[in-house]
Structures are given as structure tokens and as C-alpha cells.
Amino acid sequence: MSEAKWYVVHTYSGYENKVKANIEKTIENRHLEDQILEVRVPLQEVVEMRNGAAKQVQKKMFPGYVLLNMVMNDDTWYVVRNTRGVTGFVGPGSKPVPLTEEEMLPLGIKAEDIQVDFAEGDMVVVTGGAWKDTAGVITAISTQKQTVTINVELFGRETPVEISFAEIKKA
Secondary structure (H helix, E strand, O other): OOOOEEEEEEEOOOOHHHHHHHHHHHHHHHOOOOOEEEEEOOEEEEEEEEOOEEEEEEEEOOOOEEEEEEOOOHHHHHHHHOOOOEEEEOOOOOOOOOOOHHHHHHHOOOOOOOOOOOOOOOEEEEOOOOOOOOEEEEEEEEOOOOEEEEEEEEOOEEEEEEEEHHHEEEO
């Protein structure tokens, strides 16, 4: 199996988040989690002046574009290319060109893997976010997405929840 690389997809303007949601839903439905690893709409913090007051807002870095970390093959190309709102991959003709390391650096997306001090089966406590102070057992680790999946009790049943590495610590 070839290595996943970052590709850029052109979308209709204003459809970036819809395209992201549609691709993520298709990944889930077709079980392509091991081929299309991440879908991103890069955002940046900017200060806007509104009614004389400075306000922090998030704006899209590249309106009309969505980034995909994926293994390029006929299936993944077809799924992405035929997603509603996608006009095509960035690259000459119908051949998508992956982003280089130099192009990835300003986006804050790191290619190297992170070493973690926990493993599947370890008990962890969530230190931030919506699940703060919740304990759970790790069922899966994704170093690519920098997340772990833990089971938490929700309405009396075990529910898998994806949590960022930065928001957990060993119990």
C-alpha cells in the first residue's frame, strides 16, 4: 500500500465545510478510513474591527479549497471527485499533484509521527474539551490524526469518543 499524501481539492466558493462533511460521511459509509485519513478546511485567526470593537474571528486561509490527506488510487479519486461541490483536484489535467513538505510547513501540518506514552487498553483522563474530567479506556490510537478513541459511558451505554492527544493524560 502506498503512502498517504496531502492533496488539494477545488470546491465551489462557500461550500468548503459542506464538501468536508460530505467526504467524511462517504469515508464512513464506504469504510475508507484507512485510505482517506483526514479532511481539512485550513482556518486562521484574524482580528476584525466591528462597530469600533476588535473581535477575533476565524477565516478560511484558502476559500474554495479543501485539503485531503489520502492514499491516491482509483477508488479514492472517484469518491472525492464525485462529491457534490467538488470541481476537481489541483493539478494538471485529471492528475492530482500532492503537496510538498515546503508547501505544508506554512499550514502548520506536520508530517512526522508523534511518540506517545500510552497504548490501547490504557486508562486515561480527559483534561480539556467537552469531555473534561471523563475517564476511559483507549480502544484505538491514530497518530496520523493525533487522536485516541476512548469508550465513555453516555446514557448508560459505552460510546466511542475521539479525543485529541493534547486533551488526555494517563490515569
